[in-house]
Each structure stands twice: as C-alpha cells, then as structure tokens.
Amino acid sequence: MRISGNRSDVLVVGGGIIGLVTAWRSAQRGLRTTLADPEPGGGAAQVAAGMLAAVTELHYGEQTLLGLNVASAARYPAFVAELEEASGQRTGFRACGTLSVALDADDRAHLRELHALQQRSGLQSEWLSGRECRRLEPMLAPGVRGGLRADGDHQVDPRRLASALVTACERAGVVFHRAWVRRLSVVNGRAAGGVLADGTELGAGQVVLAGGSLSGRLEGLPEAVVPPVRPVKGQVLRLTVPRAYAPFLSRTVRAVVRGSHVYLVPRADGELVVGATSEEQGWDTTVTAGGVYELLRDAHELVPGITELPLTETRAGLRPASPDNAPLLGPTALPGLHLATGHHRNGVLLTPVTGDVMGHVLATGELPEVARPFASHRFGRPPAAPSHDAVRAPVSQEQPA
Numbered sequence: 001m002r003i004s005g006n007r008s009d010v011l012v013v014g015g016g017i018i019g020l021v022t023a024w025r026s027a028q029r030g031l032r033t034t035l036a037d038p039e040p041g042g043g044a045a046q047v048a049a050g051m052l053a054a055v056t057e058l059h060y061g062e063q064t065l066l067g068l069n070v071a072s073a074a075r076y077p078a079f080v081a082e083l084e085e086a087s088g089q090r091t092g093f094r095a096c097g098t099l100s101v102a103l104d105a106d107d108r109a110h111l112r113e114l115h116a117l118q119q120r121s122g123l124q125s126e127w128l129s130g131r132e133c134r135r136l137e138p139m140l141a142p143g144v145r146g147g148l149r150a151d152g153d154h155q156v157d158p159r160r161l162a163s164a165l166v167t168a169c170e171r172a173g174v175v176f177h178r179a180w181v182r183r184l185s186v187v188n189g190r191a192a193g194g195v196l197a198d199g200t201e202l203g204a205g206q207v208v209l210a211g212g213s214l215s216g217r218l219e220g221l222p223e224a225v226v227p228p229v230r231p232v233k234g235q236v237l238r239l240t241v242p243r244a245y246a247p248f249l250s251r252t253v254r255a256v257v258r259g260s261h262v263y264l265v266p267r268a269d270g271e272l273v274v275g276a277t278s279e280e281q282g283w284d285t286t287v288t289a290g291g292v293y294e295l296l297r298d299a300h301e302l303v304p305g306i307t308e309l310p311l312t313e314t315r316a317g318l319r320p321a322s323p324d325n326a327p328l329l330g331p332t333a334l335p336g337l338h339l340a341t342g343h344h345r346n347g348v349l350l351t352p353v354t355g356d357v358m359g360h361v362l363a364t365g366e367l368p369e370v371a372r373p374f375a376s377h378r379f380g381r382p383p384a385a386p387s388h389d390a391v392r393a394p395v396s397q398e399q400p401a
C-alpha cells in the first residue's frame with residue numbers, strides 16, 4: 001500500500017461540478033483541500049443543458065426545494081463573475097430568459113396550472129397568447145396555443161462551467177488525484193480519508209462525498225450513512241445552428257409534449273442543446289434510437305425548422321436523484337463525513353448555493369439556514385453534535401480500520 005504524503009483538512013470524493021465547487025470554496029476558506037476523481041469536470045455536467053430554471057421547472061410538492069433553487073439562481077451572476085475572474089475562462093452564462101409553450105389544449109391547461117402555481121409561489125412569469133409567443137420566437141410552430149414567459153430563467157454552459165471550476169480549484173491550491181476513491185477510511189468511528197484504487201491512502205480531517213449517482217456505492221460507508229441516491233438517465237442531443245440561420249432561437253424554449261418534457265437551449269456560440277429523456281434504467285448510459293427519436297419528434301413539433309440543422313452529438317448522463325428530488329447537504333451520522341449529492345434535475349442551478357453551503361459547514365461545522373431543510377440525515381440518523389475541534393482536527397496517522 002502506498003501512503004500519500006499529502007494529508008489534507010478536506011478530501012472531496014468526486015469531481016463533478018458539485019465536488020469542484022465544494023473544493024474551491026473549501027480552499028478559499030483556507031482549508032487544505034484534496035479532490036479525487038479520474039476525470040475532474042466530467043460526469044453529468046458534460047451532458048446537462050445548463051438551464052437555470054427555478055421558475056419553469058417548478059413541480060408540485062417541491063416548494064421547499066424552490067426556496068433553495070431561487071436562492072441559487074439569485075447568486076448566479078455574482079458567482080460566474082467571481083469564477084470567470086478566478087479562472088480566466090468564460091462560463092457561457094446567458095441572461096436570456098425562457099419561454100414555455102403549449103401545443104394543444106391539454107398542454108395549455110397544464111401550463112395554466114403551472115402559471116397559477118408560480119404566481120402562488122411569488123414567481124415572475126407572464127402568460128402570452130400563441131401569436132405573442134411567435135412574435136418573440138418566430139421559429140416556433142404556427143400551432144402554438146400559448147405560453148409562459150419567464151425572463152428570470154437563464155442558462156450557463158455546464159462544460160465551460162466545469163472547466164472553469166477545475167482551473168479555479170487548481171489556482172486556489174486544491175490538490176487533484178486523478179483516480180477513484182475505492183474505499184472510505186474510518187478510524188475510531190470517524191471518517192479519516194479514502195483509499196484510491198491503486199492503494200494510495202489519502203488522509204483527511206473531513207471527507208465530502210460528492211459522487212453524483214455513484215455516491216451510495218463507495219465501499220466502507222456504514223449502512224446508516226449510505227446516501228439514498230439513484231441514477232435517472234437523461235438523453236440529450238446537440239445540434240449546430242449555421243451562421244446563416246442565426247438567430248434561430250433567442251431564448252430557451254420548452255414544452256410538455258404528450259407528457260414528456262422537451263427543451264431547446266440555444267448557446268451564443270451556435271450550439272443548440274435538445275433534452276432530455278427521464279429514464280429509470282440504473283447506470284446505463286446507452287443512447288437509444290427511441291430516445292433520439294422521441295426528442296427529435298417532440299422538438300420538431302415545437303420548432304419545425306430543427307430538422308434542417310446538423311446533429312453533432314448524442315449523449316446520455318445520469319441525474320443523481322434523492323427520494324424527495326432535493327440535495328443532501330452537510331454532516332452525516334458518521335463524524336467527519338459530509339454529503340453533497342442528490343441534486344437530481346438541479347445540479348447546475350444549485351452549484352453556487354451548494355458551494356457556499358459546503359464551504360461554510362466545512363469551515364465552521366454549522367449548516368447555514370438556507371440548507372437546513374436539505375440536511376444529509378433527513379432520511380436516516382442525525383449527525384453527532386459538531387465539535388469545532390473536529391472541523392480542523394489534525395489528520396489521523398492511523399491506518400483505516
């Protein structure tokens with residue numbers, strides 16, 4: 001077994017955007033931070049469309065989550081400005097707004113209900129007639145029956161976001177290990193680091209499990225703290241809008257077509273992202289003919305001109321879903337172990353607030369008010385009372401149990 005000379009205050013297991021933002025904020029707080037992932041910046045962010053859709057993705061029964069989504073959406077402009085400054089890279093953030101449209105009477109009724117729920121929830125959206133929708137977005141199908149304009153639902157490019165976070169972490173002094181953590185180390189009833197696939201041991205005062213849909217599979221996790229996350233597959237298409245066709249769409253356009261959500265997210269650089277299926281298929285990431293067909297069929301009903309565009313990429317990713325579709329944040333019943341996972345459909349949207357929450361809890365031992373409804377232990381045993389000593393405890397030299 002190789003013993004790493006690098007012992008840290010915080011080990012982040014998983015380098016998707018949630019693990020990266022946690023590591024960045026942790027390092028900014030002066031904590032010696034290590035992150036382990038074979039491909040930092042990979043994972044679901046490489047597939048996600050990057051909608052920041054607190055208003056248009058509101059679902060019944062998710063009003064508590066809405067508070068966190070709105071808080072994170074409000075942080076986005078300052079977050080990307082800070083990240084772009086820290087990394088010297090652009091994130092593709094666009095304050096473009098979103099239009100949700102209805103194609104038939106059933107869709108229209110569904111959208112009217114959503115509008116009423118948005119209004120009861122204090123959210124800003126405006127009902128438009130079909131004609132008004134087409135005036136805003138002339139490529140929409142002539143049959144559009146009405147729509148909801150949400151000028152506060154923007155977008156970011158998750159691939160650029162992930163890349164900028166890797167660079168910001170490197171510049172903030174985060175140490176990267178490009179390998180899987182195979183096993184959690186537990187010493188004297190406390191999380192004490194992790195063991196990489198090649199046997200290298202990484203010691204840490206605190207461990208953050210940010211492994212997305214794989215979070216529950218880490219070996220060595222005591223039963224009581226295994227996060228209840230499962231993968232929900234999403235197939236996504238990428239097309240390119242030739243310059244001659246621009247502007248094809250000026251904002252994100254979405255709809256529910258025969259019960260399935262479809263969205264078209266136009267980037268400033270000409271990429272057009274079309275998503276997404278929602279499938280409970282375990283860890284399968286196969287792109288299927290049926291998935292591509294359904295997305296193109298629904299997108300074509302919404303925007304017929306889409307069939308003229310080059311199809312440049314098809315890909316599937318896994319959303320890490322929790323039982324209540326909300327993230328699991330902060331301390332667990334195992335002292336020293338935190339979770340930052342379970343973000344399901346909202347990982348990109350929740351990146352800024354997750355970073356702030358995790359930075360705070362790692363540095364102080366306290367979960368901030370905004371994150372209390374999303375405490376890691378809400379489906380299991382509560383954590384032991386935090387001791388401030390534990391926050392900066394010297395890393396144990398002992399071998400894992």
Ligand code: GLY
Nearest residue numbers: 234275276345346
């Ligand atoms: N938030 C978009 C999706 O999960 O497909």
